[in-house]
Amino acid sequence: MLAEPLFQISLSPLLKWAGGKRWLVRHLEPYWRIHRHRPFVEPFVGGMGVTLGLLPKKALLNDANHHLINFYKWVRRGLNIDIPLVYDRNIYLTHRARFNQLIREGRADTAEAAALFYYLNRTGYNGLCRFNASGEFNVPFGKYKTVNYQTDFTAYKQTFCGWVFTSGDFSKMEFDSDSFVYADPPYDVEFTHYSPGGFSWADQVRLVEFLEPHRGPVIISNQLTDRIYDLYKKFGYSVRTLSAPRRISCNGNRQDALEVLAFKNIEP
Ligand SMILES: C[S@@+](CC[C@H](N)C(=O)[O-])C[C@H]1O[C@@H](n2cnc3c(N)ncnc32)[C@H](O)[C@@H]1O
Structure with missing residues (x-):
């Protein structure tokens, strides 16, 4: 079932985000189809x-990051950015200070905060989203040759209109029992108790306990570690592995990292 599927790319991701699974879309699409x-x-x-690759009509999309979800909620309303989007260190620091001011003033859910979040994501170091102990965004300026910014997100509005966002x-989360999850x-980082x-x-x-009562199809992706494999098997998932487009160091050698796809209530 992991053979070459029909694959359509319709809308590109808007942000740089660690752990992006765009590369998995072609593996997930045959199941979603x-x-x-x-x-x-x-x-x-x-x-x-993944969502922009599969383009569901109706979706419930969640993330623990409130700023990320605020940005998506404004895109859903047809965000048009009117702050200066310029790749310049001083402008970056000014925008970062303004973003932190909005957070302090309890205005992190505004369109301005969404626009600043977009700018900081494109311009900051590696698209990181990191906050200090006082809750201030503290990612340094990123060094790039050029940065392409988008100001008009209305092209996404129609696609987003059937999607509900929660943070x-x-x-x-609460969802219908027939949903595709x-x-x-x-990623699980084995041998450490807490991951970064x-x-x-x-x-x-x-997570697996939370999904246990769900009757609809479930697919989970993760980094392959022994305990993740055992956990998904223990909860009755069918587990497949595939090579991920990133490398890990193993005994001094660089080798392809392995990804797990775990399936429940769906033929793998
Ligand atoms: C591996 S990334 C998801 C990447 C995504 N599939 C993509 O293609 O871009 C994991 C996400 O989980 C979010 N997260 C971390 N802990 C969470 C929690 N307890 N509940 C919900 N989201 C969480 C992080 O903010 C992060 O965006």
């Missing part, structure tokens, strides 16, 4: 690589 009449649910939507922990949690994104082993377990 059979179930595309169902509502699509993505608890960890991140950079939206918070995945466990707060694609879950892409932060703050997603612990207990969270990985919590």
Whole structure:
């Protein structure tokens, strides 16, 4: 079933986002094609690589990052950015300071905050989204040859209009029992209790427990680790592995990292 599918790219991701799964779309599309009449649910939507690749009509898209979801909510309303989008260090620092001011003033849900978030994401170091202990966005200026900015997002408005956005922990989500769930949690980092994104082993377990009662199709992707494999098997998933387009160091050698696709209530 992981053979070459029909693959259509319609809309490109708007943001740079760690762990983007655009590359997985061609592997997921054959499954989605059979179930595309169902509502699509993505608890960890991140950079939206998969949703924009599969283009469901109805979707519930969630992420713990409130700024990210605020940006998507404004795109859904037809965001048009009117702040200066210029690749310049001083402008970056000014925009970053203004974004932090909006957060302090409790105005992080405004169109201005969404526009600044977009600018900071495109211009900051590696598209990182990081905050200091006082909740201030503190990513340094990123060094690029050029940065392409988009000001008019109305092309996304029609696609986004059937999509509902929520922000918070995945466990707060409520969705129809026939929904097609694609879950892409932060990677399991074996041998550490806490992963850099703050997603612990207990969270990985919590996710499969949360999805346990769901009757519709579920696909989870993750980095292949022994304990992730065992966890998904223990909860009755069919598990397939594939090569990921990134490399890991193993005993001094660089080798392809392996990705897991775990299937429940769906033929793998
Ligand atoms: C691997 S990324 C998802 C990438 C996405 N599939 C894409 O293609 O761009 C994981 C996402 O999970 C979010 N996240 C982390 N902990 C979460 C939680 N407890 N509940 C919901 N989202 C969470 C992060 O903010 C991040 O955007």
